Amino acid sequence: MPKSALDKDLKKVGSLEEATYDLSRSIAAPGLAILFLIAVFLFMSGLAPVGPLSLFVIAGGVVAGYMALNIGANDVANNMGPAVGSRALPLGAALVIAAICEAAGAILAGGDVVSTISKSIIVPPSDFDVRDFVMLMMASFLAAGMWLHLATFLNAPVSTTHSIVGGVLGAGIAAAGFGVVSWPTMSAIAASWVISPIMGGVVAAALLGFIKWQVLFKPDRVAAAKRWVPVMIGLMVGVFAMYLSLKGLSRIWNPSIGTVWLLGVAFFILGTLATRPWVRRRAAVLENRRKHVAGLFTLPLIFAAALLSFAHGANDVANAVGPLAAIVAAAETGQAASGDVTLPLWVLMIGAMGIALGLALFGPRLIRTVGTKITKMDAPRAYCVALAAAITVLLASAFGLPVSSTHIAIGGIFGVGFLREQLANLGLKADGQKRPKPRPNEPASLNKTPEDAIKKQLKRERRRLVRRRHVLGIAAAWVITVPAAGGLAAGIYGILKLVVSF
Structure with missing residues (x-):
């Protein structure tokens, strides 16, 4: 059999195996998710306090588990997608690392105290009935989970926080009218729709531009890498030390801003000095080729993705189980929780297990979308996206700007993609040199002059390295997240109110 025919047959067999695996996974995943929710129901049945609201507590546990599953399915793709798309990690290894780090972040560093969402988005009246408050919380987070579920099915990475905000907004208006809404808070959240992706894209593009001009575009890439790659890794170490101390370790430690900056500088210096010998050893056996030098970013990228997952688990577990604690x-108190509530360890466990299971069962599809279908990724580009996510969150926190980690990560991917596109359209090759101007290789005719041939060839070479349909689709999903979740929550609250009245 000719080799080409054999290759075609092997590809067909591989495609058939992949299709069979996807089909079996699509059948098994919902069943395992249902088993998890049944286990949560049984667990909550033994813990619910005896009283008129015990059924709501049990139902709240199931809703929290459902919400955690959908956070794992949708949100975690933003951390691991670029690493998988760049082939720094195979999908299976990425799922294992993300699940471990997400669960560890949720259990070890998840906030032990969380401010109820209603405190900042809505201001319920002082005589607000406790039963109505419980139904408001349940409707809000069930609606958020349903919207995340739909977005994951449609391959749209959306903001968990914005989904919850929309749910609380819709249920709050349905419960007590427009007067309960904190409109300044909502204005700040709306502004973050624009701020988050732009900041993430600009920072990621700036980092990639620095790597290209200082390392990849240099005639001697290996020498440039020995100088600058340790600095870039040191920057990553310093930034993540600050990021985790501010965002990921609130349960363990709450340092001052000055301490955070000292940590950042100290870890930057330590990271730079510690990685210089490693980079020199690796560089000694590298060829002066772009692909070989770019491989120096693979290991730092894996650590960056793991740290992002740890911080995400520490932060976003409260999004899943905060309402259950409320x-x-x-x-237990018979009063609506209007301040801070405690997150017991068993509540954190439900959130951690749900996020890890949702990632394993439903995350691969969206990970592939984020990592491969927006723009082509390699180790330096994915590294810039991960580092930009941490830097942007720190900058936004310093200026008091509300931002979405999902929007930042996706904005970073778009940022590196559009930078690549602009460089390609300016005629720059992989080594930064200008491409020679095209010459027409066909004679002029009555309908085609040499100038027309040149223009046509230039037009053919004008490359689009970012898929526009994903830009429009993701932007549309972001815009409708709050109203969609709000409409669902209002409807669910109305149904709950009707059922309870009977």
Whole structure:
């Protein structure tokens, strides 16, 4: 059999195996998710306090588990997608690392105290009934989970926080009218729709531009890498030290801003000095080729993705189980929780297990979308996206700007993609040199002059390295997240109110 025919047959067999695997996964995943929710139901049945709100506590536990599953399915793709798309990690290894780091972040560093969402988005009246408060919380987070579920099915990475905000907004208006809404908070959240992706894109593009001009575009890439790659890794170490101390370790430690900056500088210096010998050893056996030098960013990228997952688990576990803690507190005290509530360890465990399971069961599809379908990734580009996500969150925190980690990460991917596109359209090759101007290789005719041939060839060479349909689709999903989740929450609250009245 000719080799080409054999290759075609092997590709067909591989495609058939992949299709069979995807089909079996699509059948098994919902069943395993349902088993998890049944386990949560049974677990909550034994913990619910005896009283008129015990059924709501049990139902709240199931909703929290459902929300955690959808956070794992949708949100975690932003951390691992670029690493998988750049082939720094195979999908299976990425799922294992992300699941471990997400669960560790949720259990070890998840906030032990969380401010109820209603405190900042809506201001319920002082005589607000505790039963109505519990139904408001349940409707809000069930709607957020349903919207995340739909977005994951449509391959759209959306903001978990904005989904919850929309749910609380819609249920709050349905429960007490427009007067309960904190409109300054909502204005700041709306502004973050624009701020987050732009900041993430600009920072990621700036980092990639620095790597290209200082390393990849240099005639001697290996020598440039020995000088600058340790600095870039040191920057990553310093930034993540600051990021984790501010965003990921609130349960363990709450340092001052001055301490955070000292940590950043100290870890930057330590990271730079510690990685210089490693880079020199690796560089000694590298060829002066772009692909070989770019491989120096693979290991730092894996660590960056793992650290992002740890911080994400520490931060976003409260999005999944915060309302459950508020419902439990309301059931125990008989009052609507309007301040801070405690997150018990068993509540954090539900969130951690749900996020890890949702990632394993439903995350691969969106990871592939984020990592491969927006723009082509390699180790330096994916590294810039991960580092830009941490830097942008720190900058936004310093200026008091509300931003979405999802929007930042996706904005970073678009940023590196559009930078590549602009460089390609300016005629720059991979080594930074200008391409020679095209010459027409066909004679002029009555309908085609040499100038027309040149223009046509230039037009053919004008490259689009970012898929426009994903830009428009993701932007549309972001815009409708709050109203969609709000409409769902209002409807669910109305149904719950009707059912309880009977």
